[in-house]
Amino acid sequence: xxxxxxxxxxxxxxxxxxxxxxxxxxxxxxxxxxxxxxxxxxxxxxxxxxxxxxxxxxxxxxxxxxxxxxxxxxxxxxxxxxxxxxxxxxxxxxxxxxxxxxxxxxxxxxxxxxxxxxxxxxxxxxxxxxxxxxxxxxxxxxxxxxxxxxxxxxxxxxxxxxxxxxxxxxxxxxxxxxxxxxxxxxxxxxxxx
Amino acid sequence: xxxxxxxxxxxxxxxxxxxxxxxxxxxxxxxxxxxxxxxxxxxxxxxxxxxxxxxxxxxxxxxxxxxxxxxxxxxxxxxxxxxxxxxxxxxxxxxxxxxxxxxxxxxxxxxxxxxxxxxxxxxxxxxxxxxxxxxxxxxxxxxxxxxxxxxxxxxxxxxxxxxxxxxxxxxxxxxxxxxxxxxxxxxxxxxxxxxxxxxxxxxxxxxxxxxxxxxxxxxxxxxxxxxxxxxxxxxxxxxxxxxxxxxxxxxxxxxxxxxxxxxxxxxxxxxxxxxxxxxxxxxxxxxxxxxxxxxxxxxxxxxxxxxxxxxxxxxxxxxxxxxxxxxxxxxxxxxxxxxxxxxxxxxxxxxxxxxxxxxxxxxxxxxxxxxxxxxxxxxxxxxxxx
Numbered sequence: 001x002x003x004x005x006x007x008x009x010x011x012x013x014x015x016x017x018x019x020x021x022x023x024x025x026x027x028x029x030x031x032x033x034x035x036x037x038x039x040x041x042x043x044x045x046x047x048x049x050x051x052x053x054x055x056x057x058x059x060x061x062x063x064x065x066x067x068x069x070x071x072x073x074x075x076x077x078x079x080x081x082x083x084x085x086x087x088x089x090x091x092x093x094x095x096x097x098x099x100x101x102x103x104x105x106x107x108x109x110x111x112x113x114x115x116x117x118x119x120x121x122x123x124x125x126x127x128x129x130x131x132x133x134x135x136x137x138x139x140x141x142x143x144x145x146x147x148x149x150x151x152x153x154x155x156x157x158x159x160x161x162x163x164x165x166x167x168x169x170x171x172x173x174x175x176x177x178x179x180x181x182x183x184x185x186x187x188x189x190x191x192x193x
Numbered sequence: 194x195x196x197x198x199x200x201x202x203x204x205x206x207x208x209x210x211x212x213x214x215x216x217x218x219x220x221x222x223x224x225x226x227x228x229x230x231x232x233x234x235x236x237x238x239x240x241x242x243x244x245x246x247x248x249x250x251x252x253x254x255x256x257x258x259x260x261x262x263x264x265x266x267x268x269x270x271x272x273x274x275x276x277x278x279x280x281x282x283x284x285x286x287x288x289x290x291x292x293x294x295x296x297x298x299x300x301x302x303x304x305x306x307x308x309x310x311x312x313x314x315x316x317x318x319x320x321x322x323x324x325x326x327x328x329x330x331x332x333x334x335x336x337x338x339x340x341x342x343x344x345x346x347x348x349x350x351x352x353x354x355x356x357x358x359x360x361x362x363x364x365x366x367x368x369x370x371x372x373x374x375x376x377x378x379x380x381x382x383x384x385x386x387x388x389x390x391x392x393x394x395x396x397x398x399x400x401x402x403x404x405x406x407x408x409x410x411x412x413x414x415x416x417x418x419x420x421x422x423x424x425x426x427x428x429x430x431x432x433x434x435x436x437x438x439x440x441x442x443x444x445x446x447x448x449x450x451x452x453x454x455x456x457x458x459x460x461x462x463x464x465x466x467x468x469x470x471x472x473x474x475x476x477x478x479x480x481x482x483x484x485x486x487x488x489x490x491x492x493x494x495x496x497x498x499x500x501x502x503x504x505x506x507x508x509x510x511x512x513x514x515x516x517x518x519x520x521x522x523x524x525x526x527x528x529x530x531x532x533x534x535x536x537x538x539x540x541x542x543x544x545x546x547x548x549x550x551x552x553x554x555x556x557x558x559x560x561x562x563x564x565x566x567x568x569x570x571x572x573x574x575x576x577x578x579x
Contacts, residue, residue: 020263048251170239174238
C-alpha cells in the first residue's frame, strides 16, 4: 500500500489519481470524526469537504515533515473549531443530535436486531455527552487512529494532557454507558452480529 | 519502574503504544497489582464497548467535486521540481568546485615539465602554454644559423623538402592554425595526408595568415614533424622526406614506450639496425655510436631576439627516438649550455651543464638541477636564465 506521504507527493507532481486515492482512503474517517465532533451531519459534510479542498490548495507547498494524517486531522479539527465559534452565536439544536436520538430510544428492543440498533444511538449519545476537549481526543485516537503524540500535535497540548483527557473520556463514557444500560454484554452481542 | 509509572502506562498498553518489552513489564505488573489490573480492565472494556460504533460513511456526492477541484489545481500548479532545491544547490556547488579544480589543474599543468619529458614539441619550446612572443623578437629565423648548429652530418634534403622555416612553428605562431595544438606528434603522423593528396581547401585559409614563417630551423634531414605539418597546404605537397623515404609510409610501431613519434624504416634503416644491434646498452655510448655512424637526425630551433635563450636542439635516432637534447641560454650573466642524453625509454641518462664559452662543466652549481631545468617550457627570453 502506497503511503499517504508518497501519494501526496505524487499529487504535488500533478497526479490527480493520487489525490483520488487519498480521498478514498481518508474521506470517510475524516467525515466520521467531524460528524461526532460537531454532532451535525450538514456541518460535518461541509467541514469534510472544506478539509479536502484545503488539501488541494495546500498541496503545492506541502512538505513531508509530519505524517500526512496528523496534518489532515489538524486541518479538519481547526476547521471544526473555527466553525464551532461561529456557531456559538446562533445556538440551534441539530435535528439529528445523537443525544436526542439516544434519549428518545430508552426502551429496550424486543429482539437482538432491535437491541443492536438501539445500542448505537446510546454510544453516540455517550460520545456527544463528552466535553469537547475530551471528545476530540477520544475521536482522534479511536476513529482517526492517531497516536497520543500526534494528537498532541493536532490539538496543540502536551502529550500528558492528551492522555489525561483520554482517561477522563474513557471513564466518562463508561459511566454514561452504564447509566444508559449498556454494559459489556450488550456491546458483545451487538458486535457479534 | 514504580507503581505510579506503571499505572501511567496502562493507557499506552491498552492502545498498543508500548514496545514489546515495556508492554510485557506493564502486563506483569498489572497481573500482580489489583488496582492496575482493574483499571486496565475498565479501559479495555470501554474500548470494546465503543468499538461497536461504526464509522459514518461520507456522502458520495462530494467526491466528484473534490476530484474536479484537484484536477483544476494540478493543471494550474507549476510542475514540481524533479530535483529538490537542496540537490540543485549542491549540484551548483559541486560544479563550482569542479571548475576551480579544473582551473587549478590547468595552472599546474602550465608549469613546464622537467628535462625528462619526451615531447619533442615541448622540448623545442613549442609548449601549448607558451606565452606570446617576446616584444620585438623577429619571427623569421636566419637560415644560416641552422647550418651552423646542425648536429648530424646528413645529406642535404631533396629539393622537394619544405623550407626549414616552414617545418614547425613556435607555439605562438601555431595558434593561428586553428588546429589541435596539443595533438600528440604520433597522432598527427597518423592523420597526415600523403603528399599526393590535394591540400585541403579548408586548411588553406588557416595557414594563409602566416606571412612570417617562424624561426624553426632543422638539420638537413627533415624532422618527423614534417608529417605533422603536412595538412598545411603550403607544406603538405613539399614535405618530402630526405633520402627517398616514402612520405606515405605509415608510422612503424615505435619500440619505446613513450610517445615519441616513430617513422618507417628509411634507407639507412639497415645501417641503423646494425648500429642498434651493436650499440652497447649504455645510452651515452649508444649516442656516440649513432653519431659516429652518421645516423642522427637533428632539429634545431632558434629564438631570434631572445637573448635569454637563443636556441634548442634535438637529435633523433633513425627510429625517431630522441637521443639528445641541448639548449643554450643565459644563467645570470653567464651563457650556459644544457645537454642531455636519453636512454631508449626516453629518460635522461646524462645531463650536463657547461659554460657555453669555455665548455667548463657547471653541474652542481646554481641553478642547475636537471629535473628542474624546465626543458619543455617556452623560451625564457625575459628572464635571461636557462
